[in-house]
Amino acid sequence: MGILNILVLILAMTFIQGSQSTTLRITNHCRFTIWPAILTGSGPPASSTGFELASQASKYVTARPHWSGRVWARTQCSNSGGSFSCKTGDCGSNQISCNGKGGAPPATLIEYTLAGGGNNDFFDISLVDGFNLPVKVVPSGRGCKSTSCPVDINAACPNQLAIMNGRAKIGCKSACLAFGKPEFCCSGSFANPNVCKPSNYSQIFKSRCPQAYSYAFDDKTSTFTCHNGANYQITFCP
Template sequence: MLQPLLFAFLFFAFVAARQARLAAAGHAPHHYMNRFKIAKRQSGDANTPLMLTNWCPDSVWPAIDSQGGTGPSNTGFELASGDNQTEYVSSDWQGRVWGRTNCTFSGHGGGSACTTGDCGGLEACQGPGAPPATLAEFTLNGGQQQTFYDLSLVDGYNLPMAIVMLPNSNTDLTTLDPSTTNPSCVASAGNLAPPTFNPYTNSQQFLGTDSNSPLPFDTKITAATISQWCPWDLQVTPPSKPANGAYPYPDTKIPRPAFDPCYSACAKYNTDAYCCTGTADERGKCSPNYYSKAAKQVCPDAYSYAYDDQDSTFVQPTGGGFQMIFCPGGRSTDIIGRKGVGVIEHT
């Protein structure tokens, strides 16, 4: 396991990318590592694969935002249910990937074309998307030949997502245990499998793993709790009020929509306490809030607020590619809770 100071040194590039994202979204930099800066580098070796896979029942519009290195020329497109598309980035790429939902593009931009994850009405994104959006974040070469990546709910949640590491015949990566490299976040009622979920019967594989190295899944969340996890005030589309204009109490008895995107407290209210900015811009002064606690329960391996980094960031040698799967099915992984944070730091 990385010692704290060494981890901080290696993590500077990853954090710098997060600072740029928050600044672009209107939030001040909030992380204790904001003293580090990283310049955008342009390189020509755009041969690292990013595979986008859609297992959702409807189309998803993946978006790719680059903050360093060389990103793909195709930064947004429609991905039909069951389809795959691979884009390529450089080995020093920094950026993030997310899925947009229910999009209709006019071709002119402006306004909003998607219900979640929108990029200013553009199909080809030219910057960060609007929250809420489940993010896959990457710094492919953050120093000392280390790659950093995570699933992030810091900007909220819109779609289930998994990250599968692709070794690319790199011997440093082919020997890694895939049950410690492939996190998944499933926080939508319609996508959640029962607590007894076992994808490995009949020698089947799931998210790059098999029965010899099975993923550890969360077993606590139920169909009832998954449908109510988003705090009431953070729902993008809360249920309509009844005819008398008042919600019954408690609100846990009110049916919610099957597609129930959730803002983070930071994304909705933009306060120092929720965003770990200003007077709360130090570890110890910014604590998990009501949203991040709820998010961490349904997606234990996901990044839930600004200072959740050292418990949610996966580290491995450079050289690998990645597959992002929208609506992977199954259940959220609990790699860190079941195996310990040290197992996700492959140094």
């Protein structure tokens, strides 16, 4: 093996050793069963794409360095005629596993990039497309801050944004999802943080969950970091 190849191998081994796999402990503190889902956006796939989780139960999901993806929970799911589907967060796979499919909004999202810039993990809670369940994310890393959306926004959701199941509000759309206008979606001529500002609708989310993304350019108060090597406790209905 040439000297150049040896140097490349040493650098690669150093890089690998500097980054560690991450465990996501997903816990259901809701009074009902949920179906957590995981979507890989880039990097090596996570160890699961979806499963059933009874009330007060927990399950572990492993993600390797440089994984980027999202976690959410599906609610009010059933298997009718051999086809699995959910009232909120459904991924359209017709199975409990999502198998690489994303969730239908509105759904509360936990977004991750592991071992990114500076070998840091980046994570956030996003309500940009809406909300379905409260959630809290607590990293194990020393000095790392947690983030949460601990309240049920559905109860305060305006009727024009609400997803209904009978008389019950089970999801709350964002204004972008509900109306599709550029000023709510920060698209077109509004695709600039100096132009696209919080709306009365996004403030409904932000006032109740100040740590979560309420619209596309809500970065300053909503992105959190932790040095890679931390594990994360994700609790629905904390």
